[in-house]
Amino acid sequence: AQSVSQHNHHVILSEAASLELGCNYSYGGTVNLFWYVQYPGQHLQLLLKYFSGDPLVKGIKGFEAEFIKSKFSFNLRKPSVQWSDTAEYFCALDNSNSGYALNFGKGTSLLVTP
Amino acid sequence: DAGVIQSPRHEVTEMGQEVTLRCKPISGHNSLFWYRQTMMRGLELLIYFNNNVPIDDSGMPEDRFSAKMPNASFSTLKIQPSEPRDSAVYFCASSHLADTQYFGPGTRLTVL
Numbered sequence: 001a002q003s004v005s006q007h008n009h010h011v012i013l014s015e016a017a018s019l020e021l022g023c024n025y026s027y028g029g030t031v032n033l034f035w036y037v038q039y040p041g042q043h044l045q046l047l048l049k050y051f052s053g054d055p056l057v058k059g060i061k062g063f064e065a066e067f068i069k070s071k072f073s074f075n076l077r078k079p080s081v082q083w084s085d086t087a088e089y090f091c092a093l094d095n096s097n098s099g100y101a102l103n104f105g106k107g108t109s110l111l112v113t114p
Numbered sequence: 115d116a117g118v119i120q121s122p123r124h125e126v127t128e129m130g131q132e133v134t135l136r137c138k139p140i141s142g143h144n145s146l147f148w149y150r151q152t153m154m155r156g157l158e159l160l161i162y163f164n165n166n167v168p169i170d171d172s173g174m175p176e177d178r179f180s181a182k183m184p185n186a187s188f189s190t191l192k193i194q195p196s197e198p199r200d201s202a203v204y205f206c207a208s209s210h211l212a213d214t215q216y217f218g219p220g221t222r223l224t225v226l
Contacts, residue, residue: 032212043205044217090157099169100212101147104157 002027002098004091006105013081013112021076021108023065023091031093033074034102035065038088047089050074061085086112118218120206126224132194135221138187139208147215148181148191151203160204163189175200196225 007022025031035047048059055067065076074091091105119138127133139146147162161171163183171181178197183189193200203222207215 034214036217043219044207046214046216049214092157094212096212099162099164100145100209100215101159101162101170102149102157102207102215103159104149106156 002031002093002095002103004093004103004105006089006091006108008108009106011108011110013110015083015112015114016080017112019076019078019081019085019110021089021091021110023074023076023105025072025074025091025093027072027093027095029095029097031095032100033065033067034092034094035059035063035074035076036090036092036104038090038107040087044090047076081110081112083112083114086110118206118208118216120204120218120221122221123219124222124224126226127196128226129197130195131225132192133196133200133223133225135191135204135206135223137189137191137206137218139189139206140216141187143208143210143216144186145209145211145215146183146189147207147209148189149205149207149217151205151220152201157205160191193223196223198225201225 003026005024033050036044050057050067058064089108092102094100121136148160159173166183181191203220205220206218209215
């Protein structure tokens, strides 16, 4: 069985603070990893993804994530958040055995205050 | 491309009524996924199709839920009869083979 765990359910940061959201997964085989963002009232959008290769992945809007296989982790980072980053962030994985259907973590709600 | 299109965007109905949610995937995508989002359970996969064929419906809560994909450009998710616990946001997503999934805007369903 596969699962995704996001440790922080609610995060509040001031603008310009650095962000790191934790994501750990449980699966013994090869996985693809994703971070999606859901802005208030909007649908999910892909921030970044890791399929293979360089474990440091850069996404849109200055976000990046690092795949650490030994730790089964794929943490999301941004050096300086903006008020517009206020959103719900979801870590997800898929693999060939699941038909590439996404298995999501519970999400982290980020509030960035001015 | 218009992206994944879902309708209706909002649906309010009474318990016991039939509800039909619709999805038009991105043209050329051959995989279609239905997810449900609730506060308690987060985002859950309900069912997915490859080349219009249902592959895994193990996430469908019970027999009241059914999904069809009669052609490559249309899918429906039906709940009959609906219950208040079905209230959620239902997302449709599509992808090409094993590539990135693109999500629609969702249908917010409220069952009174």
